[in-house]
Amino acid sequence: MNTLSSSVRRTTSADSSPPGGHRQGNIIPLLQEAQEARGYISEEHIDKVARATGVSASVVYGVATFYSQFRLRAPGRHVIRVCEGTACHVLGAGDVLEALKMHLGIDVGGTTGDGLFSLESVRCLGCCSLAPAMVIDEETYGRVTPSNVGKILDAYRKEAIE
Amino acid sequence: MSAIREIRVGLATCGIAAGADRVLRTLTDSLSSAGMDVPIRKVGCVGMCYNEPLVDVVTDDDVVTYGNLDEQSAGRIVTEHVVGGQPLDAFRVDTDGFLSRQVRIVLENCGIIDPESLEDYRRNGGYDGLQRVLTELSRQDVIETITESGLRGRGGGGFPTGLKWSLAEREAGPDKYVICNADEGDPGAFMDRSVLEGDPHRVLEGMAIAGYAIGATHGIIYVRAEYPLAIARLKRAIADATQAGLLGPRVLGADFSFEIKIKAGAGAFVCGEETALIASIEGRRGMPRRRPPYPSQSGVWGRPTCINNVETLANVPWIVRHGADAFASYGMGKSRGTKVFALAGRIRHSGLIEVPMGMTIREIVYDIGGGILDDRPLKAVQMGGPSGGCIPEALADTPVDYEELKTTGAIVGSGGMIVLDDSSCMVDIARFFLDFTQKESCGKCTFCRIGTKRMLEMLTRISRGEGVLEDLDALIDLGEKVKANSLCGLGQTAPNPVLTTTKYFRDEYVAHLVDKACPAKVCKPLLRYAIDPDTCRDCKLCVKGCPTGAITQGDGAYQVIDPETCVQCGRCEQVCPFGAIAVETGKVEAR
Numbered sequence: 001m002n003t004l005s006s007s008v009r010r011t012t013s014a015d016s017s018p019p020g021g022h023r024q025g026n027i028i029p030l031l032q033e034a035q036e037a038r039g040y041i042s043e044e045h046i047d048k049v050a051r052a053t054g055v056s057a058s059v060v061y062g063v064a065t066f067y068s069q070f071r072l073r074a075p076g077r078h079v080i081r082v083c084e085g086t087a088c089h090v091l092g093a094g095d096v097l098e099a100l101k102m103h104l105g106i107d108v109g110g111t112t113g114d115g116l117f118s119l120e121s122v123r124c125l126g127c128c129s130l131a132p133a134m135v136i137d138e139e140t141y142g143r144v145t146p147s148n149v150g151k152i153l154d155a156y157r158k159e160a161i162e
Numbered sequence: 163m164s165a166i167r168e169i170r171v172g173l174a175t176c177g178i179a180a181g182a183d184r185v186l187r188t189l190t191d192s193l194s195s196a197g198m199d200v201p202i203r204k205v206g207c208v209g210m211c212y213n214e215p216l217v218d219v220v221t222d223d224d225v226v227t228y229g230n231l232d233e234q235s236a237g238r239i240v241t242e243h244v245v246g247g248q249p250l251d252a253f254r255v256d257t258d259g260f261l262s263r264q265v266r267i268v269l270e271n272c273g274i275i276d277p278e279s280l281e282d283y284r285r286n287g288g289y290d291g292l293q294r295v296l297t298e299l300s301r302q303d304v305i306e307t308i309t310e311s312g313l314r315g316r317g318g319g320g321f322p323t324g325l326k327w328s329l330a331e332r333e334a335g336p337d338k339y340v341i342c343n344a345d346e347g348d349p350g351a352f353m354d355r356s357v358l359e360g361d362p363h364r365v366l367e368g369m370a371i372a373g374y375a376i377g378a379t380h381g382i383i384y385v386r387a388e389y390p391l392a393i394a395r396l397k398r399a400i401a402d403a404t405q406a407g408l409l410g411p412r413v414l415g416a417d418f419s420f421e422i423k424i425k426a427g428a429g430a431f432v433c434g435e436e437t438a439l440i441a442s443i444e445g446r447r448g449m450p451r452r453r454p455p456y457p458s459q460s461g462v463w464g465r466p467t468c469i470n471n472v473e474t475l476a477n478v479p480w481i482v483r484h485g486a487d488a489f490a491s492y493g494m495g496k497s498r499g500t501k502v503f504a505l506a507g508r509i510r511h512s513g514l515i516e517v518p519m520g521m522t523i524r525e526i527v528y529d530i531g532g533g534i535l536d537d538r539p540l541k542a543v544q545m546g547g548p549s550g551g552c553i554p555e556a557l558a559d560t561p562v563d564y565e566e567l568k569t570t571g572a573i574v575g576s577g578g579m580i581v582l583d584d585s586s587c588m589v590d591i592a593r594f595f596l597d598f599t600q601k602e603s604c605g606k607c608t609f610c611r612i613g614t615k616r617m618l619e620m621l622t623r624i625s626r627g628e629g630v631l632e633d634l635d636a637l638i639d640l641g642e643k644v645k646a647n648s649l650c651g652l653g654q655t656a657p658n659p660v661l662t663t664t665k666y667f668r669d670e671y672v673a674h675l676v677d678k679a680c681p682a683k684v685c686k687p688l689l690r691y692a693i694d695p696d697t698c699r700d701c702k703l704c705v706k707g708c709p710t711g712a713i714t715q716g717d718g719a720y721q722v723i724d725p726e727t728c729v730q731c732g733r734c735e736q737v738c739p740f741g742a743i744a745v746e747t748g749k750v751e752a753r
Contacts, residue, residue, distance in 0.1 A: 022444065022445075022463055024444060024445040024446070025443065025444055025445045026445060027445035027446075028425075028426075028428050028442065028445055029425075029426070031428070032387065032426060032428065053445070062447055063445065063446065063447055066430065066447040066448065066604075067427075067428035067429050067430050067448070068428075068429035068430065069387050069427075069428040069429035070428065084349070085349035085350050086349045086350035086506070086507070086544065086547070086578065086580045086594070086595075087349075087350050087506035087507050087512070087580060089349075089594050090507045090508060090580060090582065090586055090591075091507070091508075095732065095736075098731065102709060122388065123347070123349050123388075123429075123431070123598070124347075124348075124349035124350060124351075124352070125175075125179075125388070126175060126176070126346070126352035126355045126388070126389070127175055127176040127179045127180075127211070127352070128211070128350055128352060128504060128506035128507075128512060129176060129211030129212050129214065129506065129512040129513055130176065130179055130180060130211075130214075131506065131512075133179070140175075140178070140179035142179055142180060145736075146733070146736055147736055147737065
């Protein structure tokens with residue numbers, strides 16, 4: 001314990017740059033804002049964020065591709081996110097995902113030809129008692145089964161026609 | 163019967179997902195059309211997720227809890243109970259079994275108070291701890307109290323909180339940071355979300371007390387972007403607390419200033435690691451770095467930084483209010499106080515529970531969790547998420563204690579507890595977690611980046627029946643190497659699910675490798691589907707459902723599946739209304 005505390009004292013931070021001046025800290029919030037507004041991050045956004053934070057576009061691109069939240073392509077009108085958490089997995093999320101892929105004819109990360117749906121998977125939605133769960137846009141669907149996903153999708157399709 | 167004081171509606175994410183907002187609307191409408199003036203309190207999650215949506219009807223001396231409600235039943239509660247004075251037994255849920263064995267410190271207010279009301283929080287003793295700290299205690303006193311309480315990091319590490327604070331306190335100021343780690347990344351763990359949504363002020367108070375103790379003026383909450391409701395409630399709570407002088411310059415008139423900002427994470431599991439979290443706050447890719455220097459020496463922007471998990475901080479106000487001894491009176495050995503667990507998986511009462519440390523896994527699963535779904539046998543409990551391990555039923559009497567759990571190969575971790583029964587395949591579970599950690603590896607360390615990938619490939623081969631017995635030893639060997647040669651906790655713990663399942667469920671691996679069988683009938687490539695001619699009623703639903711046209715008319719009034727064309731998708735089994743689809747695994751027996 002003594003050695004640790006003395007080494008802690010010795011290496012007291014010498015860096016004294018002021019917190020207000022760290023423009024790079026804004027990269028993630030700016031990317032989040034851009035995605036919130038447009039649904040994805042375009043090349044143009046990356047350049048803009050780079051200029052605003054004083055770093056190169058490659059640094060911003062590196063950040064945007066590191067975090068799973070950021071999309072670099074425009075999503076479909078409705079984004080389906082299937083929970084892949086442990087509870088959902090144990091209770092059959094894999095079958096739900098397969099059924100969705102079959103209904104939509106796309107893989108995870110894809111968008112249907114008519115631009116109506118994008119299919120994504122998400123690590124855990126945190127509503128494990130409703131497993132298997134999925135979210136379409138903001139609406140959460142619990143206890144989803146491979147046989148009822150078709151009906152859920154149809155409701156969105158119908159709405160699109162109307 | 164006494165007068166009804168209020169009606170509480172649980173409106174956390176889980177409740178809303180189950181339809182609580184529709185229930186709330188019905189209650190509001192029905193009450194107003196009945197001309198009843200009963201206040202409705204919007205509360206967080208009480209933890210009984212398996213009964214959502216939940217409504218409490220509170221009288222002066224009793225609380226009647228209703229569960230699994232919809233618009234219709236909510237309307238009946240108003241007409242029959244609130245107006246008619248007759249509680250509805252049909253929708254009542256028994257809370258005793260679930261709640262009586264719990265000790266609620268972190269969750270004391272969750273499901274009781276309105277999380278958006280500072281007044282509610284204060285009425286329940288909120289900010290009394292901060293007030294006491296600022297008026298009666300020195301920085302050293304606070305650190306001593308936390309040290310004596312025995313509180314340890316609840317995010318998984320179990321590092322003594324008092325020691326962490328004292329290390330940060332020793333550093334020179336003035337720009338020090340307190341960070342609340344709310345990047346709850348373990349799949350199957352949602353206690354942090356629940357606390358932030360149900361009792362956000364508690365976390366702010368804990369942070370302010372930590373700030374005072376270490377001499378910090380800045381607080382940052384790093385919260386998952388996937389938790390929009392938690393972020394909204396935190397924003398509101400910060401604004402209200404600042405307005406009331408509980409945050410900001412000269413808190414409660416004392417010589418102590420503390421501001422809190424929110425940083426939304428962007429979806430990277432590795433950012434739960436301290437140095438990766440700091441990199442993320444600074445706008446960089448969330449990659450861990452070597453320590454020392456520790457964050458307490460050089461953290462955010464090179465400043466001394468103390469990082470505590472949500473649950474850890476949520477314990478702090480209670481400890482200050484009730485004293486270190488009261489907290490330490492719960493628990494066993496070096497694990498004091500309580501721990502919140504998220505119970506999920508094949509369990510009857512899935513939800514959020516808080517128990518004194520030292521309770522056994524079996525007690526949690528059966529006494530609180532109500533046992534296994536469909537009364538099937540308990541097979542194992544997965545604890546600690548991707549960093550944890552599977553504890554077999556034979557070790558279910560292990561108490562929840564940092565040291566005891568470590569001997570099994572699992573960890574207390576953040577508190578995810580996934581219950582598995584005989585329908586869960588352990589190879590599949592190991593593969594599931596490896597798939598997770600392999601994708602979430604930041605790529606910095608070779609063993610973590612490539613080792614987890616190779617391990618995942620081996621597990622995938624095994625689950626497809628393409629493995630050989632030698633794979634098992636190679637898998638364990640590589641697992642040990644990934645553990646030993648990774649820089650951060652992600653890589654060091656990633657092999658745990660594999661190492662524990664190969665240790666406790668070796669037979670199951672051997673069945674996959676040698677017999678090409680999945681005893682739990684989960685690994686699809688190892689399954690064969692056949693139609694029982696005696697049960698089949700020739701309805702042809704399976705023919706319509708089969709994506710590959712593998713099902714054709716048999717010799718009589720029944721269908722047959724062509725094993726060559728079948729892709730084992732299991733659709734026929736799902737659509738068959740008569741249970742005529744038989745699933746077999748293992749080598750075909752000679753007939």
